[in-house]
Amino acid sequence: MANIILLFLCLIIGILIQRIKAFPKNTSAVLNQYILFIALPAMALHYLPKVQLSLDLLLPASIAWLSFGLAFILFNILGKIFGWSKKLIGCLILTAGLGNTSFVGIPIIQALFGDEGLETLIIVDLPGTFVVFSTLGIITATLYSNQKKSNDGSILKKMLSFPPLIAFLVGISLAIFKIDFPEALSTVFKQLAITISPIALISVGFQLRFKTYSKHFKFLALGLFFQLILFPAIIFGIFYGILNQTDLVAKVCIIESAMAPMITAAILSNANGLKPELSNMMVGYGIPISFITIGIWYVIIEHIFI
Template sequence: MDNILLVFLCLIMGLGLQRVAAFPKNGHLALNQFIIYIALPALALYYIPKVSISTDLLYPLGIAWIGFVLSFIFFYIIGKRLNWPNRLIGCLTITAGLGNTSFVGFPIIQALYGEEGLKTAIIVDQPGSFVVMATLGIITAGIFSKGDPKTSDIVKNILLFPPFIAFVIAVVMNVLKVDFNEHFETVFQKLGATVTPVALVAVGLQLKIDRRSQHWKFLRLGLFFKLIITPAIFFLLYKIILGGKGLAVDVSVMESAMAPMITGAILASNYGLKPKLSSMMVGIGIPLSFLTLAFWYFIINTF
């Protein structure tokens, strides 16, 4: 519950700072860069060397990878048919294709399924959502921010993206079965823990609720896809078609129903992919998701 309270307080503080004259108007840009260059790499270096690789990863891993591909197909087809600008397609693909599987997901899963459920949630998040954001997310952002970028530019952006560099180092350490000593682990853990408050304050700084904004119709579609369509697809695939049972399957479906990823919105904003819409996807999506998560928990436990 502490994490959920933190989510709302940081959003509110970000909104409040918009009215503080002494706070820089573009202060969210500096916060975004702190997340990209320091906090996210620290998370990767702390968690990924500890991930145990096995076939049990398949269900939770599929949530992030399949979910992002579905988002790309859905919004690319609709966007092209309706002549949306590339930046809008890219924004919705990233924000609706990446779930908030840790900062909101972890406390909710722990409350509903205990420590065993949290182990599955970590698999959904670290080798799943985090890696998809650092690979497919960057590729998508690069393509839709420029329209027709060179392949070399995309590769360069991926290879020089700090979280991806940290991810590669962490994966090599995982394969070699080595980890940092306890002092470095403590430092990385504390730096990684700043992602939630800093990112949410940054989102709050950019969040502007304009009832006449043209973003509302796109926001409704994006959140409907993320909170309703995506978990419905995984429920049918995992529980009905594949006949999956057990805690890992239930936690995976619940994680697919989480609100848009905070750092996904930061990524979209950094690449100029409709920053206001990306902030609204997170700022409005998180509180709304508590209602839809209750619905999916009921469905999962009924069937």
């Protein structure tokens, strides 16, 4: 219960400080950079060396790839049928195809499943969401904004200089060789990782914006339907209907698949001129709505997964 209270309290704090002039407009950018460069890598370095590697981790790691791939196929097909612009298609692929598996996902998973759930979340998030964002996301933003293609070296450089990915590579290497950091250092990493939840939620709250009218509402509804209902239903069907898997890993994967749009993906969409208004709406409406849909998915899996 304390984690749930913390979740909503920090979100509200973020919304309230939008109105306080002492907080500059780039407050959320600074908080996000702290999470990406310090807290999230620390989390990876604490949990990953302790992970027992097995083939069972392949599905959690593939969730973001599956989500992005399905979004790419679906919105390209619909775009051709209805004559949508490339920028609209690209916006929907980026914002509906990438979930907020860290900034929003970490505090929610921690609140619902405790620290044990974070071990699966790390696998969903780092080799999944962040690698997809750093590769396919950048390529998509470039292609659908009619810019010149980024060369392979540029994309590879961006990937290998991304702190969470570096931490993932270090952590997974230690896991492979069954080596862990000294207890004191691992504890330091854990303490830094603890800061993710409150700071991430304050950052999310600070960025939330709502519009009462927009011509993009029908596309907003379509994008959120895919991300909050259709795709988690597919993941639910895979775990429950095909694999008959109902353990903690399955639960975390389903909840992670139901996360709201990734804030960083919306920023990338904005930076490339891919319908900035719709990108902001996907995040602004998607995050609060996702709290309701995630709650519904949680009730479903807790009643069915015994």
